[in-house]
Amino acid sequence: MISSDLDKMFNPRSVAVIGAKQIDPKTPYLGMFGSLQQYGFKGRMYPINTKLTEVNGVKAYSDLSQLPEPVDLVIVSVPAPYVPEVLRDCAGTGNTRIHIFTAGFKETGEPRALALQKEIETIALQHHLKVVGPNCMGICVPEIRLGTWNNPVEKVGPVSFISQSGGHAQDFSNYASKLGVGFCKIVSYGNALTLDSTNFLEYFAQDPKTRIIAMYLEGVADSRKLFTLVREINKIKPVIILKGGLTEAGKKAVASHTGSLAGQEQFWNAFFRQTGAIRAYSLEEMAHTTLAMLHLQPPRGRGVTVMGTGGGIVVAASDVCSRAGLELPPFSKTMQKALRKFVPEAGNMIKNPLDAQPIIMEPEQLMPETLDMIYDAPDLNMVILSLHMDWIGPVATPRLTAAIKTLFPAHLKDKPFVVCWRQTRNDPEMEMVCRKMESELLDAGIPVYRNFEHAADSLSRLSGYHEFLAKQKSFMAGSAETSEMRLAS
């Protein structure tokens, strides 16, 4: 059973690192074993090195057969030519769950390396080895401090990430965790010798701690299986996918990176259309979308209210919303009249977008009523609060932050809202103030973006996901009815 093997690999009580090295202070790399140590892995650790008696202060072993127990996970970090022998050792000692870090196989395109990959594939299949890799960074589970790269993410949460690229595994988790996204399980699987994206996807689908699944894919061994799995899993746990190598140049790069076959733009367009998986075009987009999916309720429509300040910004916001497929329903006459009571004419706009500095500067007094109006309007489904921090200043910001944290959730209830801010002036004090606001809001579970485009794109993807689910449900209900009618007739 792959899933029980994966369970052990993602929750190992013991890990052996073959080719464990002393940390070299001259390079920034800690190596596999050093990374595990520094992260503070909670299980038992066995460095294996044929020449050393200890590695970074831990007793070392010359080979797997010397270990006091078979381990749940073997990490292989030896030069490529030695990998076949190591795999045979693994099989011979009952160590079947393996992460091969080593590169220099299929991805090089060199005949010698291709043969080497073929050789290890044969060994793996013959002995039923479960292999993550080769040519990858492997597994990271923040909760148990399992991680094989320098300083993996700290924040534990319900997002799991399947990444063919080790760099992307690190960058996505680092970037998203700065947005307050916490991680459950991360895997970088490189050349996908025996375990491919679909295996991890199946496992994360069943994993009770995983609520959202993000994926970075280059090639897929069984794209039909991926399609079927994503279509089903995406209904229960949102699946957000970045597909690399769709352009001609990207396809070539994929071949050199993980030796995979990419391309097939048309297939992938259909894939996203039919599975309803959320499509991202960059790691940043994937992180921004994950942030929105993590915190926001389904919106009841695409109508968004933009509350902000600055005419030029409001024009840009309108253009961006339009291009992102969001609507800006006009405020009703009643609402405009009510707003006019506390928003003066000059320098403000009481249309949608709402450009009203007084509301931002006197949030305690003016925000509750404004939010109630938005809540009561059935076509205003979401809110983007767009803040120009240079105009708000360091004195007003803490008051505004507090108001956002309490007033928005209380008055808007389940209507999704996000904050977006900009601060362009060269002003180190204000930069600090902004960062503080951002981290307070993120800690309160409010999605915050530094760029209006990111806010709008994330809300658009949130909407798209829930629209797809709703359409599917009504289609299913329709089919059920039809079947019943057929039975009745």
Place this chain on the structure above:
Amino acid sequence: MISSDLDKMFNPRSVAVIGAKQIDPKTPYLGMFGSLQQYGFKGRMYPINTKLTEVNGVKAYSDLSQLPEPVDLVIVSVPAPYVPEVLRDCAGTGNTRIHIFTAGFKETGEPRALALQKEIETIALQHHLKVVGPNCMGICVPEIRLGTWNNPVEKVGPVSFISQSGGHAQDFSNYASKLGVGFCKIVSYGNALTLDSTNFLEYFAQDPKTRIIAMYLEGVADSRKLFTLVREINKIKPVIILKGGLTEAGKKAVASHTGSLAGQEQFWNAFFRQTGAIRAYSLEEMAHTTLAMLHLQPPRGRGVTVMGTGGGIVVAASDVCSRAGLELPPFSKTMQKALRKFVPEAGNMIKNPLDAQPIIMEPEQLMPETLDMIYDAPDLNMVILSLHMDWIGPVATPRLTAAIKTLFPAHLKDKPFVVCWRQTRNDPEMEMVCRKMESELLDAGIPVYRNFEHAADSLSRLSGYHEFLAKQKSFMAGSAETSEMRLAS
């Protein structure tokens, strides 16, 4: 002559501020007069206030007639209903060059305010007043410390910016100046009562200190004139334009912001195609493109070499280059062979993109030869150096920075190159190291981007601009030949 008036307005020896106010420490706004003072305007300043005898320590006057001289520029900051009277005072005292900050005119859409704008327009035309505004932030000239908003940009340089929006005037100049872009003249002109974008454009075209012109446009009074001007000026000084309000929602926002008529996407598509002006879709894009235009020579083609590290990043880079319309010509066999001498197989790629950590980590030894190969390859026209700072670390970064500053310009000569970096790990020390590297490279005149997309888009726009010029030249040469042939026959 408008140009001599504009010359006085952009280089005033004396400025009067009507409605000058004391700075209120309770708000972050300094006001028009306070901003002028704090920025350190080098000319004579006259605050005018009917109730105060001095403003922020400077002797105040009750009205223009009390001033010891007619001034080069009057700034009007009184409530809208008083503006007509102020304009009549201006005309009566021979003060014809005016910036009206006051809002509450055409942009509100209210009948009363429309009538008020009509009234001031009549006065202005009758007395030949040259008006920037109303509803705008006015003029900023860093060289003479003329500026009417809080903390205008410090950096003096050859870029001038024409912006219908005051917020955008500030944000663009702030953002771009952080990228090392220096400014010559900035104008925010709001409702464009008598002076419109075309007047400023003509003036900046003749201004010897302006080398690049950026524009943010909402509506244009005479789009035919704008077209003719941009077509001619763009040949000599690159014109980079962000057009706001092209979507339906954006068009509505423009009407509320500056009372202008926007929209007409088709017209603008043709405008950009035929003038060769560089199109931007956001302030950030405009700033990134300006940075490239400022420092880079014309590339001889669209072939780009990406030098970087990380397989996933290389795949993303390839996809992004393809989408940006850049080519990634494969390295010749000879070049690959030469690279293989110092770039090991595992974990690296000696294709284009070049994923070779050793070159980055040993730049003094390995960079010169690599750059010479790129310089010698006729189809490799530009270089993006893509750096993953988390993998380079704080120790190697200063060495790498020094190498980039000396080696790239020396070996690549006139081939455009830019640096792009990412740093995603939560590591305050490394953040500081990255910022230092960025500012050193920017100071050395090397365009630096924090996002690969921005680097690729900027190089694509740089290429597009020079391709347009080249096509025009060959077309002109062709026409000349044809004419000569006709004459000969």
